[in-house]
Amino acid sequence: MARTVTAQRKAINTGVAWVIGLLIFFPILWTLLTSFKTEAQAIADPPVWFFFDWTLENYRVVQERSNYTRFLWNSIYIAGGSTILGMLVAIPAAWSMAFVPSNQTRNILLWMLSTKMLPAVGVLYPIYLIFIQLGLLDSRFGLTIVIMLINLPIMVWMLYTYFKEIPTEILEAARMDGAGLREEILFVLTPMAIPGIASTILLNVILAWNEAFWTLNLTAARAAPLTAFIASYSSPEGLFYAKLSAASTMAIAPILILGWFSQKQLVRGLTFGAVK
Amino acid sequence: MEHRKAFASATALSLVMASGALAQELTIATVNNGDMIRMQGLSSEFTEATGIELEWVILEENVLRQRVTQDIATSGGQFDIMTIGMYEAPIWAERGWLVSLDGLPEEYDVDDILPAMRAGLSFEDSLYAAPFYGESSMVMYRTDLMEAAGLEMPEEPTWDDIAAAAAAMHSDEVNGICMRGRAGWGENMAFIPTVANSFGARWFDEDWNPQLDSPEWLEAVTFYNDLIQEYGPPGAANNGFNENLTLFQQGRCGMWMDATVAASFVTNPDESVVADSVGFALAPNRDGVDRRANWLWAWALAIPAGTQQEEAAMEFINWATSKEYLELVAEREGWANVPPGSRTSLYENPNYAEVPFADMTLRSINAADPNNPTVDPVPYVGIQFVAIPEWSGIGTLAGQEFSDMVAGRQTPEQALERAQALVQDEMEAAGY
Amino acid sequence: MSTKASRSAARLMLAPAVILLLAWMLVPLTMTLVFSFQRNLPLRGGFLEWVGFENYVRFVSSSAFWPAVQTTVVVVGGVLLITVVLGILLALLLDQQMWGQGVVRIMVIAPFFVMPTVTGLVWKNMFMDPNNGLLAYLWRFFGGDPVVWLSDVPVFSLILIVSWQWLPFATLILLTAMQSLDSDQLEAAEMDGAGTLSRFWHIILPHLSRAITIVILIQTIFLLAIFAKIFVTTQGSFGTRTLTYLIYQRVLESQNVGLGSAGGIYAVILANIFALFLMRIVGKNLDR
Numbered sequence: 001m002a003r004t005v006t007a008q009r010k011a012i013n014t015g016v017a018w019v020i021g022l023l024i025f026f027p028i029l030w031t032l033l034t035s036f037k038t039e040a041q042a043i044a045d046p047p048v049w050f051f052f053d054w055t056l057e058n059y060r061v062v063q064e065r066s067n068y069t070r071f072l073w074n075s076i077y078i079a080g081g082s083t084i085l086g087m088l089v090a091i092p093a094a095w096s097m098a099f100v101p102s103n104q105t106r107n108i109l110l111w112m113l114s115t116k117m118l119p120a121v122g123v124l125y126p127i128y129l130i131f132i133q134l135g136l137l138d139s140r141f142g143l144t145i146v147i148m149l150i151n152l153p154i155m156v157w158m159l160y161t162y163f164k165e166i167p168t169e170i171l172e173a174a175r176m177d178g179a180g181l182r183e184e185i186l187f188v189l190t191p192m193a194i195p196g197i198a199s200t201i202l203l204n205v206i207l208a209w210n211e212a213f214w215t216l217n218l219t220a221a222r223a224a225p226l227t228a229f230i231a232s233y234s235s236p237e238g239l240f241y242a243k244l245s246a247a248s249t250m251a252i253a254p255i256l257i258l259g260w261f262s263q264k265q266l267v268r269g270l271t272f273g274a275v276k
Numbered sequence: 277m278e279h280r281k282a283f284a285s286a287t288a289l290s291l292v293m294a295s296g297a298l299a300q301e302l303t304i305a306t307v308n309n310g311d312m313i314r315m316q317g318l319s320s321e322f323t324e325a326t327g328i329e330l331e332w333v334i335l336e337e338n339v340l341r342q343r344v345t346q347d348i349a350t351s352g353g354q355f356d357i358m359t360i361g362m363y364e365a366p367i368w369a370e371r372g373w374l375v376s377l378d379g380l381p382e383e384y385d386v387d388d389i390l391p392a393m394r395a396g397l398s399f400e401d402s403l404y405a406a407p408f409y410g411e412s413s414m415v416m417y418r419t420d421l422m423e424a425a426g427l428e429m430p431e432e433p434t435w436d437d438i439a440a441a442a443a444a445m446h447s448d449e450v451n452g453i454c455m456r457g458r459a460g461w462g463e464n465m466a467f468i469p470t471v472a473n474s475f476g477a478r479w480f481d482e483d484w485n486p487q488l489d490s491p492e493w494l495e496a497v498t499f500y501n502d503l504i505q506e507y508g509p510p511g512a513a514n515n516g517f518n519e520n521l522t523l524f525q526q527g528r529c530g531m532w533m534d535a536t537v538a539a540s541f542v543t544n545p546d547e548s549v550v551a552d553s554v555g556f557a558l559a560p561n562r563d564g565v566d567r568r569a570n571w572l573w574a575w576a577l578a579i580p581a582g583t584q585q586e587e588a589a590m591e592f593i594n595w596a597t598s599k600e601y602l603e604l605v606a607e608r609e610g611w612a613n614v615p616p617g618s619r620t621s622l623y624e625n626p627n628y629a630e631v632p633f634a635d636m637t638l639r640s641i642n643a644a645d646p647n648n649p650t651v652d653p654v655p656y657v658g659i660q661f662v663a664i665p666e667w668s669g670i671g672t673l674a675g676q677e678f679s680d681m682v683a684g685r686q687t688p689e690q691a692l693e694r695a696q697a698l699v700q701d702e703m704e705a706a707g708y
Numbered sequence: 709m710s711t712k713a714s715r716s717a718a719r720l721m722l723a724p725a726v727i728l729l730l731a732w733m734l735v736p737l738t739m740t741l742v743f744s745f746q747r748n749l750p751l752r753g754g755f756l757e758w759v760g761f762e763n764y765v766r767f768v769s770s771s772a773f774w775p776a777v778q779t780t781v782v783v784v785g786g787v788l789l790i791t792v793v794l795g796i797l798l799a800l801l802l803d804q805q806m807w808g809q810g811v812v813r814i815m816v817i818a819p820f821f822v823m824p825t826v827t828g829l830v831w832k833n834m835f836m837d838p839n840n841g842l843l844a845y846l847w848r849f850f851g852g853d854p855v856v857w858l859s860d861v862p863v864f865s866l867i868l869i870v871s872w873q874w875l876p877f878a879t880l881i882l883l884t885a886m887q888s889l890d891s892d893q894l895e896a897a898e899m900d901g902a903g904t905l906s907r908f909w910h911i912i913l914p915h916l917s918r919a920i921t922i923v924i925l926i927q928t929i930f931l932l933a934i935f936a937k938i939f940v941t942t943q944g945s946f947g948t949r950t951l952t953y954l955i956y957q958r959v960l961e962s963q964n965v966g967l968g969s970a971g972g973i974y975a976v977i978l979a980n981i982f983a984l985f986l987m988r989i990v991g992k993n994l995d996r
Contacts, residue, residue, distance in 0.1 A: 014806040020798065025815035027872070028822065030842065031830050043840040046849070065313075089728060092721030100718035108726065110987045115733045117983035119933050121955045122972030125965055126739035128350060138354045149732045156725060212824040212936035220343070220354040221303050221333045230825040231940055232308070232334055241834055248826040259821035260814050267884045270877065271922050338943060342960050349750035349963060367751070459945040511838035511856040513946070523839070665751035669962025673772065676945045683859030683946050697771040705766060705967055706749065707756075 028252075035059070035245035042241035058246035068229070068250055075225035077140050078215070079208040082148035083201055086155050089148075091197065094159035095189070099171065109160065116153040120213045131218060140223040143215060147208045154207070154270070155200055162196025163189075202262040203270075209255045226251040300588050301329040305344050306359040307575065308334045309517075310541055311409055311615045315596055318604060322595050328588050337516070338460040345668065348373050348580055356583045357592060360405055361462075362396035362574055362646070363661045363668075369399035375579040375586055376402040377593065384594055388619045392641055393574045405576035406597040409537055410617030412570045412640035413470065413559050416524070416542055417531040420553040421445040432568075433560045435474070435499060438531070442507040445530030452507025454529035455500070458516035459679035461671020466571060466660040467533070468678055472496040473650040474561040474569035479662050479699075482655050484708050488674075488696040495562075498688045501681055513683035525549065533559065535573070536640050539633035540612050556636040558643065567651060571660035572644035574618070617641055666706045673698045737976070743969035751963045763970035767958075776954040779863060779947055784931045786867040787874060788924055794871075795878030795923065796916065800908075802879070803886050820876040824936035831869045832858060832941045862946035869937055874930075878923045885919035886912070918989070925986035932979055951975060 022029075034042050036054045062068055097105045127146070128137070136142025166189065174188045212227040219228055230251050233244045259266070306312045316332050323329055333355070335343060344358045348368060360368070368374050380386060386394070386403060393410040397403060415438065417429055425444035430437060438453070446452030456467040469479070477492035487493065504512050507530075509523055517534060521541055524532045525548040532538070545551040559570035577596060579589045595601060602622055605614045612631045614622065622628050623638050649659040656662040661671065674695040681691035744763055747756040767773060802813060819827070835841050836857035844854035857865040889912065897907050933952055938944060944953045955975060959968030 010805050010807070013801070013804040014808065017801055017804075017806050017812045018808065020801070021812040021815035024872070024875070025818055027830055027835065028818055030834065031826075034834065045845060047842060047845055065316075089724045093725035096718035096721040100714055102715070102718075106991065108722070110991055112725070112729055113987055113990065114980070114983050115729050117929055117979045117986075118733060118737070119952065119972070119975040119979050121933070121935070121952050121959075122969075122975045123736035123740055124956070124972075125743065125959050125969065126736035128346070128352070129739070130736070132350055132352050137352050149728060152725060152729060206821060210821070210823045213933070216825075216936065216939065220305065220347070221331045224333075227823055227825050227936070230823060230829060231339070231936075232336070233829055241840070244829060244833060248823075248830055252822050252826055255823075256818060256821045259817070263813070263817055263880060266820075267881050270926060271881060271919075345751075345963065346960055371751075371753070459943065509839065510854060511859060513856070513859040514838075528839075665749065665963065669957075669964065672957060672961045676949070679859075679945045680947065683856070683862075685859070685946060694771060701766075701770050701772075702962065705962075705964055706752070707747065 028256075031245045031248050033245075034242055035249045037242050037245075039240070039242045042245070058242045059250070062243055062247045062250070068247070071224060071226050071229040072250070074140055074223055075209055075227075078144050078147055078223075078225055079205045081140070081144040082151065082208045083204045085144065086148040086152055086204060087197070087201065090152060090155035090159055090200075094156050094163055095185070097156075098160050098163035098166075099168070099189075109157065112153040112156055116150070120150075124213075124217060127214075128218070137218060138220040138223050143218055143223050143225075146214050146218065147211055150211070150214070151204050151207050155204055158200045158203065159193075159196060162199070163193060165196075166192045199262060202258060203266055206255055206259055206262065206266075300327070300585060301331055302356040302585055302588055302592055303331040303333065303354065304357040304359075304577075304592070305333045305335065305340060305355045307337050307340050309337075309537075309575070311537065312359070312575075314605065314609070314613070315408070315615075318601075318608070319596075321604070322592060326588075326591060326595075328591065330592070337462045341462060341668065351580075351582055353580070353582055355580060356585045356589045358578050358580060359408070359575055360578050361576065362572065363658065363663060365397045365405040365576060365578065366399045366657075367663060367665060368578075369402070369404040373581050374404045375581050375583070375589075376404055377406055377579075377590070378402050379590055380406070380594055384598060385621075388599070388621050390618060390620055390641065392572060392644065392646075393576075393618060396572060396646060397574060397576050405574075405578035406593050407574040407576045407618040408597055409615035410572075410574040410641060411535040411537045412572055412617075412637070412644050413467075413534055414536050414539075414570060414636055414640045415531060415533050415557040415559060416539060417441065417555050417557065418445065418450075418527075418529075418550060418553055419555040420550075421450065421530050422555070429555060429557050432558045434563045435560045436563065438533075438560050439499075439503060442503060442531060446507045449528070450530050451509040451523070451528055452530045453503055454509055454515065454520040454523055454532040454534075455504055455512070456516055456520065456534065457504060457508070457512040457679055457682040458514055458519065459672070459675040460516065461661070461668050461675055463516040463675065464678055464682075465671040465675040466573070468497065468500060468675075469660045470559065470569040470571050471500050473567045473659065474559070474565055475499070476562070476565045476567070476651040478650045478652050478654050480655060482653060484655060484703065486696055486699040486703065488692050488699060493692055494688060497678070497681070497692060501688050504682055505684070508682075513679045533569070536633070536637040537616055539637065540614075540616065540631075543612060543632060554632075556633050558636070558640060565651060567649070568643055570640050570644050572641065572646055573660070666702055670699050670702050673702065740969045740972050740976075743965050744973050746966045746969075748965040748969075749963060750965060754965075759966065763966045764973075767967055767970045767974065772949065772954055775947060776949050776951050780932065780950040780952075782863055783867055783870070783934070783948075783950060784928055786863075787870045787931055788927060790867065790871040791875045791878040791927065792920060792923060794875055795882050796913075796920075798875070798879040799882035799886050799916075800912070802883055817876045817880055819873050820880070822873065824873070825940050827869060827873050828937040828940035831865075831872070836865060858942055859946050862942060862948050866938065866941070866948050869941070870931065870934060873937075874927055877927070881923050882916060882919055885916055889915050921989060922986075925982060925989065928982050929979060929986065932975075932982070951978070 035058055037052055038055060041048050041052050131137045131142055170188060174184055215225050215227045216231060230247060233247055319330050347354050389407060390410060393407045394403060397405045397407060422429055427441055427444050429441060442452030456464045458464055472493055475492050475496035477490055477496050478487050481487055509528060520532055520534060521538055523529050524542050527550045539556060542548050542554050543551050559568045561568045577593045579586060583589060599621060602614045611627050616637055623634060628634050644659055646657050646659050656664060661667055677691045677695045680686050681688055745758055745760060747759045748754060749756060835843050838844050838854045838856040847854045893911060894907060897911055935952060938948055938953050942948045944957060955968050955971035958964050958971055
């Protein structure tokens, strides 16, 4: 906003906003701090804030006890794999609907959206049975497919709204110059579509990373990603706050960083293009 | 059966051929209790000796149960070894879902397993799950606090003794008594039914009619509720075994009634600030009722039928539940930390006899009778559970009602009334 | 406009997405529908007999059903109320000029990216635990008796945890919508002597109405399906058993596939009612 305000007003705004911001952020900050404490310091009364012997011991213990890198790798595999597979399916679909619309396009888009509303718990048992039949239970591949499918509608929608914004005049000009379908896609559309595609990828990685229904219910050991890794801290023996914090920090850090980069795109993706 | 085996070995063979000389890998599902974590730590020895790699899935008790049940009921085949208990073993064995452990070698010495454990884990005289540790429940109390209060805990207390002790020890820093309140059929529903038994209540009459509306249930549940409200820790409704263990180790409980296996953790000076002042007593009963509030349970390793690694799994079970494993733990961590309650020879071992809780553990186990859990006759087997497939659902739902009661959100009357309705629903849905 | 060739190419490009989603929707849903008419108990051998609509009747008449519906409504409604009201206020605030706006924005948005299992466990243990949680210290510091959050005020606690995660979502979307507001319009109103409140009621709120509706609809759909947070905190105890969680318990803990499937079909119908409204709004947007 271009309006200027007084310095006093600005200072008040700043103060209020920082207090609220810190309050909302506090649980994450506290988890981060706790992860560097000993278990005794983690439950100390009164709580210790910054002045304690910072230690990396918890990270070492967590890694040793539950093989963090394997869970991390599974998360990367599933988030990355489902995004790549999803884009392979979603880009052509979104492209065709954006540039060669038919009178069915609107219905197809809405129908795709409606599949996203399918409550997972209603189909858990059938999916479980299908997975057994196909030998996909506790396999990264199987989970990748499921996560890809639940996010596919969002991918198609998001890409569609981006593609829609590419001016069709450019396409027509290219066609007049005799460009074929292949050239059209490769040289004209792709460069213009790259920002949209990048945002879609980013959002999808975040959603896939945090998915916590299918990842908890379709995995045991080999394919279990970080969501399941954290759930195993649900009710352990003895003092565990520091270890829980270390595990949590490791699980959310990568995606927190990605998320901060993609705030804007998130809005478009999660509202199916209705808010930009 | 023969077909199935031939088929299994054929698939196993083709898999081995397809994957070349891949190292064998077993997936083991187990519960996140101290003894299992220790087993995981020691298992590198097993891998070194045999070359068999292990993949651990360590879950919280409620989740573990639900996960392995789902897997076995749908032949999911996610696990090669499952940690199960006395409830599951006979039911699953009857359905043919488990591999019989008759194939364990001579040296394993099946006859050494405590008779009560062996009986609970067998079906038609075959062992289907090998006990990793066995337990009953008992009273653990702070000798220093009792002394300060001028009280003495009898070896065979009644509920009145317990209530008096809890009242005497309760203070601002110390909660008089810790008991399970957390919902779950393996959490509060392992504990509350034993209280009910010791008041003479039963789950079902001989025609499978739920009996939670009986005066005995009301008396038992009211007593439990009063005790935990008056002298229990804040948030008792969220406390299960592990939460209470932590509290007791921190010196915040005067008394704790729970699994005998906890004795080794509360007397371990590395983990417990009250290690040298813990006394043990048998689980109580109501004066005049001829049943004590102690359960019988074993955490045992079983092999689901259909695994392609039956032999390797058998080898692991042979290692993890053997006499040699007990010696290995003793050598590394001392006799007090050996997984208890599984083998007769352990209790005949003079080294183990010196462990302060050995005798009380064995007496507690021997005092439990799964076939006659309460005073009146019942159509079911099991002390703190009812050995029917519907139990896990009943236990989960009823457990949440009692947990609600402990949270102060409903009275014992309301909890029982709603639990009775839920049990009735559940039994009707199952076609009783 | 487009040639015949490009039309059939377009259809070909659309086909994989449509076929995959069609299979993903129809196959499991059909199976659930079939199961819902069976007495199907895996622990007793699986399929036993056809029972018609018995499971549907039983699910609704079970003593756990109405409390679950009530909990669902309270949780979804509570979270919506908190996130929308606070979201509007936060969006208004963040839209102002200040120092370090970028950093504040990042802090406010962060909770949305935290894994649901982490959210649940961190709140349950490190904040709400009555013995060692931070809130308990706070209470004791001021001389109060620690609140046992998860059992004394379980539904409120759940709403609090969920709202913490979803408030950033509402804020982000409302802020984005706010930024598209024409500042000339506001200035004109200001010059006409309209007070802050009146500007809010007559200009800002109407401008945000569509974004608010979308926030409500999208959140409702996600909130109806909340699972992980309940799973790692109360596992449905203390009246936090929502419809989703009840169905989950029926299928996985009671191992009653028929009954659970009937519940699943109810859940599908319920979600589709909200989906219809959402699609009407989003669909309108397509026509523009």
